[in-house]
Amino acid sequence: MKNTYNYCIAALALLSVSACKSKSGKQAAAMPPTPVNVIEAKKADALYYDKYQGTVVALNNVELRSQVSGFITGIFFKEGTVVTKGTPLYEIDKRKYEAAYQQAQANLISAKANLSKAQKDIDRYDMLLKNDAVARQTVDQAAAAYETAKSQVAVAKAGVESAGTDLSYATIRAPFTGRIGISQVKLGAQVSPGTTLLNTISSGNPIGIDVVVNEQDINRFYKLQKAYTDTTFKLQLADGNIYNKTGKIFAIDRGVTDQSGSIKVRVEFANPNDELKDGMSGVLQVLNDNSGNRVQIPYKAITEQMGEFFVFISKDTVAEQRKVVLGPRIQANVVIMDGVQQGDKVITEGFQRLRDGGKITLGPPAGAAAQGKDGAKAGAQAK
Incomplete structure (x- = not known):
């Protein structure tokens, strides 16, 4: 009796397993490919x-x-x-600076006059010395007086320049x-x-x-x-x-x-x-040094996971997930520094429920199709 009972339990278990396998197989077969929209990655000038x-x-x-x-x-x-x-x-107020400048000029004139006199004296004494008509000491004193007069002229010239500079400083001009x-x-x-x-x-x-x-x-x-x-x-x-x-x-x-x-x-x-x-x-x-002819795709195709960025690439009927390195955004697009090549078909819509290796079919995603139908219906009602 026990053996008959055990056989019945085993038969029921086999029937249940077979039914579950049959049901799951039907569900797997019933899962359709995910409809997606794709766009081809292209290169374009990117100045950022x-x-x-x-x-x-x-x-x-x-x-x-x-x-x-x-x-x-x-x-x-x-x-x-x-x-x-x-x-x-x-x-x-430049009055005192003008007066100082005029005084410096007068001093220069006086110094030049003294120099002229000293020059004439030394010329005269040199002539007398040739004829032994004057003492050598007198000639030496005339020469010393001439050198003193020369230095006084130099001092007077410096005084004129200094006074002239002060006078010019009295008028401040745009540098x-x-x-x-x-x-x-x-x-x-x-x-x-x-x-x-x-x-x-x-x-x-x-x-x-x-x-x-x-x-x-x-x-x-x-x-x-x-x-x-x-x-x-x-x-x-x-x-x-x-x-x-x-x-x-x-x-x-x-x-x-x-x-x-x-x-x-x-x-x-x-x-x-x-x-x-x-x-x-x-x-x-x-x-930026990386500006130039770069691959660009719509920014809406990017997904972020744990601080990393990914896109899905259409490989015939299969979706391939790729990690990408982003450059700057340029309006609705984003520059891809690495991960996508020119000509790759990037999935832009319908990737929200995709996984790496998931089956896809080209066409408007369900949400987009529903929105299109609703829009057409609204347009018909408006007419």
């Missing part, structure tokens, strides 16, 4: 930039200070305007063509040499932008200094617009800062319309 925060600076910036003391008797410019090199800007700021002194103000700030003048065209880069990028910027193109440097203004002129490297600082391990780079931009002002902020865009 690294960004550095920077500050606009004048290439030449000078504080105007007086080199002589006195009272301001003239201001000859309009504040905030461009002044040309050599233009008179300020005048300091170069640039924009002058708001005056720090008014008419009648007393100024002291070297201490009183009168104004500041800055060059405006060309103008520079200073950025700080890591020491790892130094060699890159030295290469860009030797060879650059019109697309190497661009400037993004504070309002987000791109400045309509391109730049070139003006200077790279002499050394790396110990504390931060960085170095300052100054890039020069033409500024004919005075759009860039000293002190403005901006973003310097530097052409």
